[in-house]
Amino acid sequence: VTELRFNELRGEQVDYAIHRQERTFLPAREHCPLDPTLPGRPPTEIPFPSFQIAVFDNRFPAFEAPMGAAEVVVYTDSHEGSFATLTPQRAEDLMWVWRHRYLELGAREDVDYVFIFENRGVEVGVTLHHPHGQIYGYPFIPPVPALELAADERLGGCAPCSLLGDELADGRRVVYASASVVAYVPFAARWAYEVHAVMRDHRPSLGECDAGELRQLSVALQTIVRGYDALFERPFPYVMAVHQAPTAGPTEATRAGRRETSSAQQAAGGRGHLHVEFYPPLRTADKLKYLAGSEQGAGTFISDTLPEDSAAILREAISHVA
Amino acid sequence: MGRKRQGPPASVPGHGEGSEQGGRDRPAEEERAGPLAIARHLKDDGRALILYTHAEREPV
Numbered sequence: 530v531t532e533l534r535f536n537e538l539r540g541e542q543v544d545y546a547i548h549r550q551e552r553t554f555l556p557a558r559e560h561c562p563l564d565p566t567l568p569g570r571p572p573t574e575i576p577f578p579s580f581q582i583a584v585f586d587n588r589f590p591a592f593e594a595p596m597g598a599a600e601v602v603v604y605t606d607s608h609e610g611s612f613a614t615l616t617p618q619r620a621e622d623l624m625w626v627w628r629h630r631y632l633e634l635g636a637r638e639d640v641d642y643v644f645i646f647e648n649r650g651v652e653v654g655v656t657l658h659h660p661h662g663q664i665y666g667y668p669f670i671p672p673v674p675a676l677e678l679a680a681d682e683r684l685g686g687c688a689p690c691s692l693l694g695d696e697l698a699d700g701r702r703v704v705y706a707s708a709s710v711v712a713y714v715p716f717a718a719r720w721a722y723e724v725h726a727v728m729r730d731h732r733p734s735l736g737e738c739d740a741g742e743l744r745q746l747s748v749a750l751q752t753i754v755r756g757y758d759a760l761f762e763r764p765f766p767y768v769m770a771v772h773q774a775p776t777a778g779p780t781e782a783t784r785a786g787r788r789e790t791s792s793a794q795q796a797a798g799g800r801g802h803l804h805v806e807f808y809p810p811l812r813t814a815d816k817l818k819y820l821a822g823s824e825q826g827a828g829t830f831i832s833d834t835l836p837e838d839s840a841a842i843l844r845e846a847i848s849h850v851a
Numbered sequence: 852m853g854r855k856r857q858g859p860p861a862s863v864p865g866h867g868e869g870s871e872q873g874g875r876d877r878p879a880e881e882e883r884a885g886p887l888a889i890a891r892h893l894k895d896d897g898r899a900l901i902l903y904t905h906a907e908r909e910p911v
Contacts, residue, residue: 576894581905582887586898594858618905622887626903629884638855740885776855 531592533668541672544591552589554656558608562588563659565606580606581619582626584664591665595639598666602626602645608659611764612647613754615660620747627771628735628743630664635734635776640666642674642775649754650766652810652817662769670775677772678800689802692716693727702840704756704847709742710749714840719830721812721839722760724753727804733774734803750805756847757807761814768808774801859899 532545553562562574575583583603590599604615604623612620631643647662648655670678680688696702696713704724705712712726726749732738738746750769757765812818812833823829882889888906893899 574894575900575902576892577902580902582903583900584903585894585900588898598859622903622905625885625887629887629889629903636856637858639858743885 531590531596533596542669546589546591549589549591552656555651556657561608561657561659563601563603563657563661564608574601575603575606582622584626584630587663592667594637597639597668598634598637598664600630600634600664600666602630602662602664604660604662611649611660611754611758612662612769613751613758615751617748617751620751621744624735624738624743624747627664628738631735631773631776634664634666637666639668641777642667642670643773644671644674645771645773647767647769649769650764652766653768653808655766670777673770674772674775674801678775681800687731687800687802689725689727689804690731693729701837704840704844705749705752705851707745707749709745712749712753714836714843716836718836718839719832720808720810720818721832721834722757722807722809722843723836724807724843725804726750726753726807728802732803733801735771735773738803746805752847752851753807755850756843757809759850760843760846761811763814766810770806770808771803772801772806773803 530548534543534545535541536543556562560571564573564575565579566572566576567578574585574588580603582605584600585603586593587599587601592599602623604612605619612623615623627645631645634640634643644665644667645662646665677688684691692715693711695716697711699716702713702716703711704714705726709729710726711729712724714723715725726746728738728742728746730742732742735743754765754767754769757767810817810819818833823831882891883906884903886905886907887903890902890904891899892902
């Protein structure tokens with residue numbers, strides 16, 4: 530059972546999911562709950578001897594119907610590896626899974642925002658090493674997406690479109706570019722190697738992307754995380770956050786496809802611009818950026834690196850893996 | 852509020868390959884997401900499980 534409480538001082542919701550205190554925490558290799566269930570072995574979360582991509586309701590949900598959703602997305606039945614080491618076809622397939630979950634969860638009355646994300650590495654709180662991500666269906670629009678909508682208002686249009694134009698014009702912070710996706714260390718990045726991968730054309734969500742765009746998105750994301758791993762020649766921890774249009778309000782979003790989704794987003798104002806943000810906590814090969822006094826108590830990030838400098842270093846690393 | 856669906860899809864216990872492994876399936880119906888075939892199951896505790904399998908359609 531979860532409970533939402535509104536923090537008046539911060540103007541934000543806090544989610545109490547106290548059952549999560551008992552969730553599985555870094556189990557031994559042979560007890561991974563995301564492995565397939567093999568003959569003669571104890572059952573796992575996926576009761577099949579093999580699979581490609583699996584999605585299931587989180588056993589320890591932060592949100593659940595009728596107040597949202599929490600799902601686990603298992604990228605592969607292989608325990609080893611990471612998003613970076615998936616085959617290109619599997620990574621592309623994952624984009625279709627994300628799209629499907631966005632449309633299906635977003636069509637629910639109790640889901641106002643579909644948030645697809647991955648925590649990679651114990652440095653960001655991973656409790657299971659098997660390659661996987663998660664999806665939260667929030668019963669409200671969370672603060673970060675709300676701030677992005679506010680940025681639209683402030684800039685008088687789509688903020689990611691505007692910022693992408695600025696980054697392309699400047700060029701110094703761009704680390705990857707294809708026909709459909711541009712990735713850059715933002716002008717005002719919070720993290721040393723923060724990267725935003727942004728759709729070149731205005732696409733509110735995965736639902737508006739065609740097959741080619743989904744393919745190029747998967748290539749961009751894998752290139753970025755492979756570049757991360759090459760940067761310090763070690764598995765690179767990160768939070769990967771997929772930002773899309775909110776699904777609040779009356780919608781017709783269904784699994785039927787693109788046209789229905791577009792009308793759904795128009796009903797919700799058509800706001801939002803699909804982009805994927807990476808927040809890596811490493812500032813050097815062996816030093817973490819901690820959120821301390823200024824970040825937590827005052828809300829202002831203090832950075833030890835300039836985005837232009839870290840972009841040049843990351844661009845070099847990506848050039849070796851692209 | 853508009854015409855969004857109330858809560859998750861209704862669960863329909865059925866039969867199929869998952870039954871032998873402890874899961875319960877819905878009646879077979881073709882459902883796809885782009886190049887992926889979708890198979891919906893119910894775990895023994897009632898939680899939903901969806902398996903996505905790459906299966907390009909043959910040209911018609």
